[in-house]
Amino acid sequence: MDKTLNHKAWFLVLPVIVLVAFSAVIPLMTVVNYSVQDTFGNNQFFWVGLEWFEEMLHSERMWDALGRQLLFSAIILTIQIPLGIFVALNMPKSGFWSSFCLVMMSLPLLIPWNVVGTIWQIFGRVDIGLLGYTLDALGISYNYTQDIFAAWVTIIVMDVWHWTSLVALLAFAGLKSIPDAYYQAAKIDQASRWAIFRYIELPKMMGVLMIAILLRFMDSFMIYTEPFVVTGGGPGNATTLLSIDLVKMALGQFDLGPAAAFSIMYYLVILIISWVFYTVMTNLEKKEG
Amino acid sequence: MEWMAWTWPTAIFFIIIASTLTVFTVLAIKFPEAPRMGVLRIETTRGDRLFITLLGSAFINLAWLGVIGANQPFALIVCLLYAAAVFRWV
Amino acid sequence: MSDATTNAMPGSLTASSPKKRLKVKGSVIVMTLYLLFLLLPIYWLLTMSLKTNTEILNEFTLWPHDFTLANYATILTDPSWYTGYINSIIYVTMNTAISLAVALPAAYAFSRYRFMGDNHLFFWLLTNRMAPPAVFALPFFQLYSSVGLFDTHIAVALAHCLFNVPLAVWILEGFMRGVPKEIDETAYIDGYSFGRFFVKIFTPLIASGIGVAAFFCFMFSWVELLLSRTLTTVDAKPISAIMTRTQGAAGIDWGVLAAAGVLTIVPGALVIYFVRNYIAKGFALGRV
Structure with a gap:
């Protein structure tokens, strides 16, 4: 749609700006202020310059958390994106069963995140959970509170359970926008199922898939609630992802300076990803008109 | 305001950012421009290039601090070169 | 799309x-x-x-043999549980109302007009949707303590605006773009003022969009744990914080915890049922 040039539209946006400035800009400025100072409590601050940044950049703890975070995001992307596409390809295309699948698949997306954690915390327990009990009965040792590998498997399966449907629903929307003519042409060419997927469906889904990948990456990058409820970051620090570590530092130990420096770097990374996301999205919208 | 723990350096930092934004807004009003396509294959305006510059500079400073860890002001020279490159080619 | x-x-x-x-x-x-x-x-x-705690802990059963509603009764009669739901509902409702009230005019501006810095403004709003709440937890705690709003419902409602306002603007903008601009122009020619046009003509046209936006604001505020837990201690403690607290205790009452979980799913499940026809569209916009 053509938009009219009208600078008075600023007045319509003003309430949002005031509100978001209050809840985003002021806190961010505070974080910057804290990041260059040390405190003994009671609002007694003194200047330390870039010391906290230097400390955090050389802190093994932060790099370890970042490493775990990247590993987590990479694993869930490699599982969720192909699985989501696969599910979308197998979904009924119309009729009652299509909406049935849509509603059922939306269900995990809309469960409160801490309840997602609770569900899997219970489900995976060896004594009372269906999953843990079954695995135990099959003779597989599985204890997510003690065993690092089991803890990782649990939070990954949980995230797959929670979010694969989002990828599937986005891919499904992309598939439905492919006109019939494409399939008819493929049929005339006697294209194989794989060729149809590779040369018709995949290119047509590229746009939504890009959005799905970026959304999943970003949300997994700042995941907090679900793993916190299930493992609390343990055993040891094995599942302490970036957000969990940051909250431990900021609110658990109340280390304002280091936590603030950590926050700023975390935020800068998120800012870059958001920018890529926004640029990709607006360019897609331009292309599709 | 006391809880925000203002210091002069951070205040100056935010004043510089705010005035840069103001300057670019005034520029955009006084001299409107068409977006152009740069090496990143995306359309950018002056405002976009400013954003890329600022964000990139933050990372340049962090990298300098992490790798070299001394003479931080020299990182700003790298940032200036980077800014010139962004405004010229992006 | x-x-x-x-x-x-x-x-x-x-x-x-x-x-x-x-x-x-x-x-x-x-x-x-x-x-x-x-x-x-x-x-x-x-x-x-639906099981008793004895059944949960002592025998492994695939369905409740000893069917009981006692767990639900506990939650609905014990103030330390049900006040959690009341607190959650209060701040979630406040947040949804605030988010929609400020997002509606803004989304209209973004969908209809070009103005100075509109793209950058939109991007800036989106970054707040993407920002990790963990970054904001500490400054929010300081901010709301210093203005004396700590442990109030409005503090949590305002804090959740951080990600819900951008989300509402984003969703509403998508729906408003689908309404032809001729409708606005005709209304203005017919002598409608902006306010009257917006309330009488435009709002009914995007009612489904408002529904979807309200739903997602409700949902994200309802599911958020970190900020609501950080900003409250007693008076405004939300159900999600109460649920995680019981997990810290030595003897966990699994039946009650499960019942609390089921009850927190109910609003979401209800709303899915009502918006089921819009779900596909909402996801197709990629704006969730």
């Missing part, structure tokens, strides 16, 4: 009939397995909430 037509059916176009039957069967199996995977954990939570 272009229009999602329902007649694109690759399945119906595959060549020979035996091949087709086999393919359909395959996809049914895949979908059944996938839905089973999605529903089993939820089923498990539901059965646990």
Whole structure:
């Protein structure tokens, strides 16, 4: 749609700006202020310059958390994106069963995140959970509170359970926008199922898939609630992802300076990803008109 | 305001950012421009290039601090070169 | 995203009939397995909430043999539980109302007009949707303590605006773009003022969009744990914080915890039922 040039539209946006400035800009400025100072409590601050940044950049703890975070995001992307596409390809295309699948698949997306954690915390327990009990009965040792590998498997399966449907629903929307003519042409060419997927469906889904990948990456990058409820970051620090570590530092130990420096770097990374996301999205919208 | 723990350096930092934004807004009003396509294959305006510059500079400073860890002001020279490159080619 | 037509059916176009039957069967199996995977954990939570604690801990049963509603009764009669729901509902409602009230005019401006810095403003709003709450937890705590709003519902409601306002603007903008601009112009020619036009004509046209936006604001505020837990201690403590607190205790009352979980799912499930026809559209916009 053509938009009219009208600078008075600023007045319509003003309430949002005031509100978001209050809840985003002021806190961010505070974080910057804290990041260059040390405190003994009671609002007694003194200047330390870039010391906290230097400390955090050389802190093994932060790099370890970042490493775990990247590993987590990479694993869930490699599982969720192909699985989501696969599910979308197998979904009924119309009729009652299509909406049935849509509603059922939306269900995990809309469960409160801490309840997602609770569900899997219970489900995976060896004594009372269906999953843990079954695995135990099959003779597989599985204890997510003690065993690092089991803890990782649990939070990954949980995230797959929670979010694969989002990828599937986005891919499904992309598939439905492919006109019939494409399939008819493929049929005339006697294209194989794989060729149809590779040369018709995949290119047509590229746009939504890009959005799905970026959304999943970003949300997994700042995941907090679900793993916190299930493992609390343990055993040891094995599942302490970036957000969990940051909250431990900021609110658990109340280390304002280091936590603030950590926050700023975390935020800068998120800012870059958001920018890529926004640029990709607006360019897609331009292309599709 | 006391809880925000203002210091002069951070205040100056935010004043510089705010005035840069103001300057670019005034520029955009006084001299409107068409977006152009740069090496990143995306359309950018002056405002976009400013954003890329600022964000990139933050990372340049962090990298300098992490790798070299001394003479931080020299990182700003790298940032200036980077800014010139962004405004010229992006 | 272009229009999602329902007649694109690759399945119906595959060549020979035996091949087709086999393919359909395959996809049914895949979908059944996938839905089973999605529903089993939820089923498990539901059965646990209907069991007594003795049954949960002492015997392993696939469905409640000793059916009981006592767990639900505990939650609905014990103030330390049900006040959590009341607190949550209060701040979530406040947040949804505030978010929609400020987002509606802004989304209209973004969908109809070009103005100085509109793209950058939109991007800036989005970054707040993407920002990790963990970054904001500490400054929010300081901010609301210093203005004396700590442990109040409005503090949590305002804090959740951080990500809900951008989300509402984003969703509403998508829906408003679908309304032809001629409608606005005709109304102005007919002598409607902006306010009257917006309330009387425009709002009903995007009612479904407002519904979807309200739903997602409600949901994200309802599911958020970190900020609401950080900003409250007693008076405004939300249900999610109460649920995580019980997990710290030595003897966990699993039945009650499961019942609390089921009860927090209910609003979401209800709303899905009401907006089921818009879900596909909401996801197709990619704006969730």
